Amino acid sequence: MLTQEYDVIVVGAGHAGCEAAAAAANLGSSVLLITMNMNTIAQMSCNPAMGGVAKGQIVREVDALGGQSGIITDKTMIQFRMLNRSKGPAMWSPRAQSDRMRFAEEWRLTLEGISNVDFWQEAVTGLLVEDGTCVGVRTQLGIEFRSKTVVLTNGTFLNGLIHIGEKQFGGGRAAEKMSTGITEQLRELGFETGRMKTGTPPRVDGRSLDYSKMEEQPGDENPSRFSYLDTPQLTKQRPCYITYTNEKVHEILRTGFEKSPMFQGRIKGLGPRYCPSVEDKINRFADKDRHQIFVEPEGWSTVEVYVNGFSSSLPEDVQYNALRQIAGFENAKMFRPGYAIEYDFFPPTQLNLTLETKPVRNLYFAGQINGTTGYEEAACQGLMAGINAHQRVRDLEPFVLRRSEAYIGVLIDDLVNKGTDEPYRMFTSRAEHRILLRQDNADLRLTPLGHKLGLASDERMQRVEQKRRATADVLEYLNKKPVEPGEINGLLVELGSAPIHEKTRAVNLLRRPQVELADLQRALPELDQYLQTYGADALEQAGISVKYETYIEKEHLQAQRMGELEDLRIVGRLDYKAMPALSHEAREKLLRVQPETIGQASRISGISPADISVLMVYLGK
The missing domain is CATH 1.10.10.1800 (tRNA uridine 5-carboxymethylaminomethyl modification enzyme MnmG/GidA)
Structure with missing residues (x-):
């Protein structure tokens, strides 16, 4: 094992890493999955749920292609709801509450059941790069594992810094150390880096809550599932609950603002716009006298409860005192406080559409390292990176999904062409062809493609x-x-x-x-x-x-017209500087992104229709 050359090494065993390892191995590649802790494979670091608006569509797409997230969610969910039923079918989005411990266990057992996957528990501190090509990794012990391709899925661990009030300490997740060395090496190799921030709420003892003071939120009467296979039917469900903050809660939270790492400037990274901390909510929306809190059980057997909507990095005593002013939380016992975490990411404009990096060949990035947030966004990137790493090893055609084919295609196209300076989250509004990209037809759209690859059975x-x-x-x-x-x-x-x-x-x-x-x-x-x-x-x-x-x-016609632009390939590296008819911004952006097709060029932020006309004239000549 220590001397074997693997086809694919996957660094990190979160949602992206697990899908990458499973996909490459199921396609026939030899895979080494390296993680700092074998006991936290597929850990649900934040809320114990999969799916949601647009995210549920992604999980179904992963399943349709032959990925594992949908199957594992179905096997371990404790509640299922189809969101947005009152709207059109393009908006219907499946969401499941998961048993957090069972979800991680099922993922590990699934990976252990794939004979092509080997495991190694240790921190990776560097990459082996020869002549601009990644040929393996180096671990903390100095062991060098060699491979034909490497997929990095480091999540929030790269130089991770945890903040609780005025306290800060290194860590990639609560009680887990950060990862160092990789960012510094990649900078030396010419990569641009940045910092992002995310957060998580406190966890509480469900036995100490008074659910009679909350609104019950049951699952669907006839629950569906994510996978298109015959996964187990959910026959019993656990309810979630809704309660609200109030002025007293807000008043107590404000007493901690002077110690807030966010308000005092100690946190430099940008956080997710659509999932703000509770202190950010009461600061930005000072006119609102209450905010919704979702009370989510973490499993069938555990008493641990996730307080969705109360993400915070305020001092632990402020969090605790404010929590106990929420209806139903008067006697709440806290398992652990919420915290914010800062981590390194790499602007995804440095990637090709296959998720291979441009500066280093045979190196792939997937998940939060690309500036995304969410289990589902990570899982689909991992799947695509794992597929493309395998394709590269076998010298096969790269696998890229168009925007008209899948939400996965929208996500990767957005990242590569537009980049992101805040944690990217998928929404139905990001997809211009969303009536085609419904959750109910993901199998019709994508399973033939997955089957042709050899991943879908x-x-x-x-x-x-x-x-x-x-x-x-x-x-x-x-x-x-x-x-x-x-x-x-x-x-x-x-x-x-x-x-x-x-x-x-x-x-x-x-x-x-x-x-x-x-x-x-x-x-x-x-x-x-x-x-x-x-x-x-x-x-x-x-x-x-x-x-x-x-x-x-109508959308099929629009997609067909866009597809014609996608078929106009830009072969080789064009000298955009020698095209004076292009705008200065267009020359700059095209040089940096190096689009592969006219369609891709048209979606780069700052590229105008006039610039595209110039390009088409140039290519015509």
Whole structure:
């Protein structure tokens, strides 16, 4: 093991590292996964949940490609909810509360079950780089492991600094030491670096809370799941709860502002805009007299509770006293205080779309090292980095997803072309083709691609083909099925929809916004009898296809037009300085990013349509 040359070395065993190791190994590469602590593989460092708005779509995409996060979430979740059901299907987003300890255990067992994965517990302090190519890593003990490719997924550990009030100490996570050496070496190799900040709330003893003073938030009555495989069905669920801060809470928190590392300038890194600390919320939104707190159990058996919405780096006594003024928390016992953590990241404009770095060949970055935040964002980057590391080792075509193909494609394209100076989080609004990128059709979009790679199994592909055929059959039936006024007008009036005066096809009724497929099944026994022979997935696909047909066609056309620009490849390194018709900013940005296609160039911040026209004329010549 100490002398073997691996195909892929993955440094870090968080969500990105686990997906990278599993993907590369399942594709056939020999993988060494190096982590500082084997007992914290796939640790849920922050909230015990997977999915959410846009994030749930990412988990389903990872699953559709043949990744593991969806399967492991299904096996270990304690509650499931489909968010945004009141909105259109492009906004529906699955979210699950997980058993934090079981989630980590299941990931470790999964990795141990892959024969191509070896493990090593130790800190990596440097990379082995020869002639601009990464050929392995060096550990704290001075051991050199050699490999054809390396994937760095260091999370918040690179020179991590934890802040609680006026106290600060090195660490990558509570009770875990930071990692040093890698940032300094990469700087010497020409990489640009920066600092970011994130935070986490206190954890409390659930036995000390009075849930009768809170609003119960149950899971869905008929819970779904993330994976497209037959993962276990959730039969019982644990509720979450909602409570609120108040003026007394805010008053106590303000007493700690003079010791706040954020307000006193000790924290230099930028934190996540959409997940601010509680002190930041009451400072920025001083007009609000309360803020929502989500009380989330951390598992089936543990009494530990995650206080979502109360992230803080204030002194521990201030956190504790303020917590006990929240309804239901009057007698709360705190397991550990919240804290902020600063860490190094590398602006992702230094990456290719494969997540390989530009300054060093065969070196890949995934997760928070690229400036992202969130388990889901990390997992999908890890998956893509693991796939591309394997492809490089086998001298195969790189695997890149377009913006019109997946949220994963949107995320990586945003990072590489636009960069980020604050923790990047995925939202549905970031995807211009979100009606195409729904959570319900990730398998139809991506499993054929995963299967072609060799990552998605034959079973997955068979399920996709069966779903596609079933959906087509249902649509054909709805297009042919005649409906008489006497059969349906009673239902239409009940639903507030205009009655019909002559025979029509069922598909025309389904196009009405008030009418759902389930309504037609309720009113038309013959239709119901036919549709019951098909699965819920096919019926959902058919219903969405009919209702959003015009929008889907429009987005397909837009994606096709953008795809034409993606097909215009920029071969080699162009001398943008020699193109005086380009704006000064365009020359500067194009030189730095070195886009591979005209489409990629068009999405770089600061590149105008006029600049793209100049480029196309130049390429035409």
